[in-house]
Amino acid sequence: MIDFRYHLVSIVAVFLALGLGIVLGATALQPGTLKFLYQASQHELHQIDALRAANDQLNRQLSSNDQVAAAIAPQLLHQLLAGQRVVLVEAPGASAQAVTGISQALTQAGATISGQVQLQNKFFDSSPTTRAQLGQLAQRYSPAGALLRGSQQAQASEAMAKAILTRDGPGQPVAGVRDATSTALLNGLGAGGFVTDSGRPDARATLAVMVSPQSPLVTNSANQELVSLAQQLNLAGQGTVVAGTVAGSGPGSAIDIMRNGGRAGHLSSVDDADRVIGQIVVAQALYNQLRRISGSYGALSSASAGGPSPAPTPSASPTASPLASTGTVRPGKS
Numbered sequence: 001m002i003d004f005r006y007h008l009v010s011i012v013a014v015f016l017a018l019g020l021g022i023v024l025g026a027t028a029l030q031p032g033t034l035k036f037l038y039q040a041s042q043h044e045l046h047q048i049d050a051l052r053a054a055n056d057q058l059n060r061q062l063s064s065n066d067q068v069a070a071a072i073a074p075q076l077l078h079q080l081l082a083g084q085r086v087v088l089v090e091a092p093g094a095s096a097q098a099v100t101g102i103s104q105a106l107t108q109a110g111a112t113i114s115g116q117v118q119l120q121n122k123f124f125d126s127s128p129t130t131r132a133q134l135g136q137l138a139q140r141y142s143p144a145g146a147l148l149r150g151s152q153q154a155q156a157s158e159a160m161a162k163a164i165l166t167r168d169g170p171g172q173p174v175a176g177v178r179d180a181t182s183t184a185l186l187n188g189l190g191a192g193g194f195v196t197d198s199g200r201p202d203a204r205a206t207l208a209v210m211v212s213p214q215s216p217l218v219t220n221s222a223n224q225e226l227v228s229l230a231q232q233l234n235l236a237g238q239g240t241v242v243a244g245t246v247a248g249s250g251p252g253s254a255i256d257i258m259r260n261g262g263r264a265g266h267l268s269s270v271d272d273a274d275r276v277i278g279q280i281v282v283a284q285a286l287y288n289q290l291r292r293i294s295g296s297y298g299a300l301s302s303a304s305a306g307g308p309s310p311a312p313t314p315s316a317s318p319t320a321s322p323l324a325s326t327g328t329v330r331p332g333k334s
Contacts, residue, residue, distance in 0.1 A: 160195075242269045
């Protein structure tokens with residue numbers, strides 16, 4: 001009969017053997033294992049250091065390019081948009097650096113910035129209650145000439161575009177002149193939490209720059225609606241440029257939808273507007289918009305060029321329409 005002492009001795013012997021095997025195995029394998037792990041970690045550290053050095057070099061190069069672009073901007077932009085009024089429309093999460101730089105470039109080009117409209121996330125809220133409120137505001141304060149077709153968001157986009165822009169031609173509102181309906185619409189949208197504004201965006205501009213977010217909006221439908229708003233701005237005025245950052249102009253973004261979804265149409269886009277050169281190109285693209293020329297500009301592979309080529313130069317008349325540079329010639333707007 002096998003007693004308890006036998007079982008106890010057997011169990012102890014098994015654990016002693018396991019422990020001894022682990023100790024011997026670790027002792028034999030330790031030098032080789034540690035050497036391999038050390039060499040692997042050193043290789044990874046060298047790669048990280050090389051990537052950091054390359055990144056630092058690229059940042060220095062970008063900073064140098066920005067300095068050169070800033071130095072020549074006054075010569076490139078002098079009087080390019082003289083006599084024009086521009087309104088800035090900012091999507092939720094738009095780059096403050098891009099907005100500031102674009103404003104400076106427009107001012108250097110001789111344009112007057114009528115004001116800024118900052119879209120809030122609520123403007124793209126798809127809940128029935130919010131959409132109904134948005135549609136009611138559009139219907140109640142619809143500017144003259146607004147047809148208000150489609151969804152409530154589409155109606156609000158058209159109403160707002162016509163409240164802040166004009167073609168400034170026969171039968172059109174006069175640029176720089178406010179009216180009670182436009183003011184009431186912006187006040188209503190502001191009170192409803194759909195937009196905030198600064199300056200006098202209701203004193204209608206002739207051109208618009210829409211600054212897209214630094215990352216795409218949460219839903220694809222919201223990004224589609226942002227493109228639809230840009231199209232309404234373009235129809236209401238004499239031209240619109242959609243400006244964004246490289247990081248925020250990739251797949252799913254408004255600029256990506258415009259370029260790859262067959263919706264660029266009469267609009268121009270600039271995907272590196274957080275850099276000085278991109279801000280210069282925004283002003284140049286607006287100049288070309290006045291001459292019915294559109295383009296996709298920037299640093300991404302979806303861009304057709306870094307900027308208009310040859311670079312536009314101001315003509316004697318800011319409202320003339322010579323084809324000053326190559327690009328996509330737009331048909332006349334209806």
